[in-house]
Amino acid sequence: MSGIDYSGKIPNNVNLGEDRALQRALEQWQPGFLDWWKDMGPDGSQGLDVYLRTAVSVDPQGWAQFGYVKMPDYRWGIFLSPAEAKRSIHFGDHKGENAWQDVPGEHRANLRRIIVTQGDTEPASVEQQRHLGLTAPSLYDLRNLFQVNVEEGRHLWAMVYLLHKYFGRDGREEGEALLERRSGQQDNPRILRAFNEPTPDWLSFFMFTYFTDRDGKFQLCALAESSFDPLARTTKFMLTEEAHHMFVGESGVARVIKRTCELMNELKTDDPVRLRAAGVIDLPTIQRYLNFHFSVTIDLFGADESSNAATFYSSGLKGRFEEGKRNDDHVLKGQTYQVLALHDGHLVEKEVPMLNALNEVLRDDFIKDSVAGVDRWNKVIEKAGIPFRLKVPHKAFHRNIGALAGVRVSPSGRLVSEDEWRANVDQWLPSAADRALVVSLMGRVVEPGKFANWIAPPVMGINRQPVEFEYVRFN
Numbered sequence: 001m002s003g004i005d006y007s008g009k010i011p012n013n014v015n016l017g018e019d020r021a022l023q024r025a026l027e028q029w030q031p032g033f034l035d036w037w038k039d040m041g042p043d044g045s046q047g048l049d050v051y052l053r054t055a056v057s058v059d060p061q062g063w064a065q066f067g068y069v070k071m072p073d074y075r076w077g078i079f080l081s082p083a084e085a086k087r088s089i090h091f092g093d094h095k096g097e098n099a100w101q102d103v104p105g106e107h108r109a110n111l112r113r114i115i116v117t118q119g120d121t122e123p124a125s126v127e128q129q130r131h132l133g134l135t136a137p138s139l140y141d142l143r144n145l146f147q148v149n150v151e152e153g154r155h156l157w158a159m160v161y162l163l164h165k166y167f168g169r170d171g172r173e174e175g176e177a178l179l180e181r182r183s184g185q186q187d188n189p190r191i192l193r194a195f196n197e198p199t200p201d202w203l204s205f206f207m208f209t210y211f212t213d214r215d216g217k218f219q220l221c222a223l224a225e226s227s228f229d230p231l232a233r234t235t236k237f238m239l240t241e242e243a244h245h246m247f248v249g250e251s252g253v254a255r256v257i258k259r260t261c262e263l264m265n266e267l268k269t270d271d272p273v274r275l276r277a278a279g280v281i282d283l284p285t286i287q288r289y290l291n292f293h294f295s296v297t298i299d300l301f302g303a304d305e306s307s308n309a310a311t312f313y314s315s316g317l318k319g320r321f322e323e324g325k326r327n328d329d330h331v332l333k334g335q336t337y338q339v340l341a342l343h344d345g346h347l348v349e350k351e352v353p354m355l356n357a358l359n360e361v362l363r364d365d366f367i368k369d370s371v372a373g374v375d376r377w378n379k380v381i382e383k384a385g386i387p388f389r390l391k392v393p394h395k396a397f398h399r400n401i402g403a404l405a406g407v408r409v410s411p412s413g414r415l416v417s418e419d420e421w422r423a424n425v426d427q428w429l430p431s432a433a434d435r436a437l438v439v440s441l442m443g444r445v446v447e448p449g450k451f452a453n454w455i456a457p458p459v460m461g462i463n464r465q466p467v468e469f470e471y472v473r474f475n
């Protein structure tokens with residue numbers, strides 16, 4: 001087990017103290033990061049004492065410690081999973097060779113781009129979520145939001161460490177740029193579209209952490225296979241933190257559904273107007289939020305056919321989800337995969353070289369994983385004896401990337417005309433009225449153990465604390 005050095009300015013398990021130049025460069029980046037946190041981190045949170053977990057080891061058993069922290073004092077650090085002795089490359093053209101401990105010159109530009117793109121999503125989500133604390137439905141939820149936020153901040157550190165250590169001056173410049181872009185800003189936005197969408201309310205936040213943090217999981221899993229060993233080890237440790245983010249999303253949506261179902265049974269109605277008047281979010285509105293977040297998130301996997309994806313795989317930069325568990329040759333030359341395409345006014349399956357379809361392969365793995373959680377949400381509705389079921393929309397619905405970009409498809413997968421799309425879009429995606437309704441329900445609840453009317457309490461507290469624990473202290 002590698003312990004973490006907490007004695008320096010930057011907690012780490014990478015022997016930072018032995019590389020003075022790198023340590024200095026990161027210590028110079030640190031004040032900029034703290035300024036960014038003060039400007040763009042959670043609104044009005046600087047003085048709060050928050051019951052947070054902090055990574056203290058990379059041992060899967062007991063890697064974190066819980067305690068009250070003021071967030072600007074959070075110990076953001078650099079932690080890599082332990083090195084595997086004699087790790088070798090297990091996919092692509094270099095299969096069987098030793099994993100790289102440094103960046104090969106010919107892959108430098110692509111690796112830098114991969115790391116910067118991943119790194120950019122981390123601060124972006126903090127920016128997207130920065131006003132949510134003001135409308136948290138409970139102290140428990142407020143704490144979970146802040147936990148996600150500080151860990152996304154740490155993920156930024158993880159990527160900046162790689163940039164500084166392995167990419168010299170270019171890497172340091174990228175590190176600066178990561179603090180300069182802003183989610184949703186016109187002239188200097190974040191790199192990926194879903195990370196420029198606002199997260200204006202808690203239903204959006206839960207959908208985001210369920211779907212979009214899960215995109216993070218799949219990207220990180222693919223990078224944890226990388227031949228560039230420091231990237232593989234960094235992303236592996238990030239995944240331990242990511243699990244909680246998806247839990248926040250899945251359990252959050254489940255609690256919203258539970259509360260709505262309670263009111264439906266109490267009032268004996270499924271009329272959205274009556275349910276909204278009673279202060280809960282009706283199930284069709286939840287479905288529309290699901291449609292939106294699902295479709296925006298699956299775009300993050302990129303174009304269905306991509307020569308970059310082929311290059312990243314064949315050169316060993318990025319593997320598939322669970323590459324090691326698959327029973328094929330891990331080279332994939334000559335293999336094919338089905339992607340969807342528009343042909344003569346129909347959606348048809350088209351066979352393409354698998355190497356070019358690896359974005360689609362990862363997207364399909366993500367879809368399988370997302371559907372499982374939606375089934376668990378449906379169990380909540382079923383248990384309440386209500387016949388409604390949530391469903392993930394068709395893969396071609398509301399897409400903006402690849403061959404399906406802009407093709408008008410209903411959530412069930414039927415091609416529709418522009419007129420039909422316009423006539424139905426408010427049934428398929430959150431309308432301005434839906435968003436206004438959800439925003440109107442948000443209001444801060446800060447009494448320990450109390451919850452806003454639109455959401456049920458969780459089954460358990462955090463770290464075996466009771467639900468009514470004082471997760472955030474306002475002093």
Ligand SMILES: [Fe+2]
Nearest residue numbers: 122152155216
């Ligand atoms: Fe992250």
Ligand SMILES: [Fe+2]
Nearest residue numbers: 213216242245
């Ligand atoms: Fe996350």
